Amino acid sequence: MLLDKSFFERDTLTVAQQLIGCHLVRRIDDQIIRVAITETEAYKGSEDPASHASRGVTERNRLMFGDAGIMYVYFIYGMHCCMNIVAHRPNEVGAVLLRGGEVVEGIGLIRANRGEGIADHLLLNGPGKLAKALGINLEWNGYDLLQETHNSIWLEYKEPIRPIRSTPRIGISKAVDLPWRYLYE
DNA sequence: TTCTCGATATTCT
């Protein structure tokens, strides 16, 4: 089942949790990469000090203030892209960072994007790695995941296959006590 | 296994 707008127009924390287990599918020409999402983080509201949105609208973060279901991709540490999905209640602010996944289909294409000789469990265990494995770069910023023609990337709902837990978020220095990271036990 | 550290560019102060 494809995820629709009502899925993303909910509380950012709820969406982050519900995305665990869902399949992220990428089509390149006639080849398919299918990844099960295993780790997410919520960046909710303009008052979350760890969020890009905490200092108001800027050229980079403006999508977080806009429609839910849009991809928000940003460049970080001079070399990596991170892939988010805008998700929040109407007229609110927030996005979910996709931090990790496991391969369901398309291992060959993933290795081609990530480099040969990488152990399976290291292919998708980080936001920069996930984006690179799927061939996601800054050109994807603003892509509408809800559009009718799901030609190149889309999301399908799946039940989680294991219990989910929450922990503090990774790589931040502010609001480190908020347990807004979700992943499998 | 856990750690430290350098690379690198965009964004914001």
Added chain:
DNA sequence: GAATATCGAGAAA
């Protein structure tokens, strides 16, 4: 000019 929603290599253990 400083910080950053990271990664991988290499050392220590």
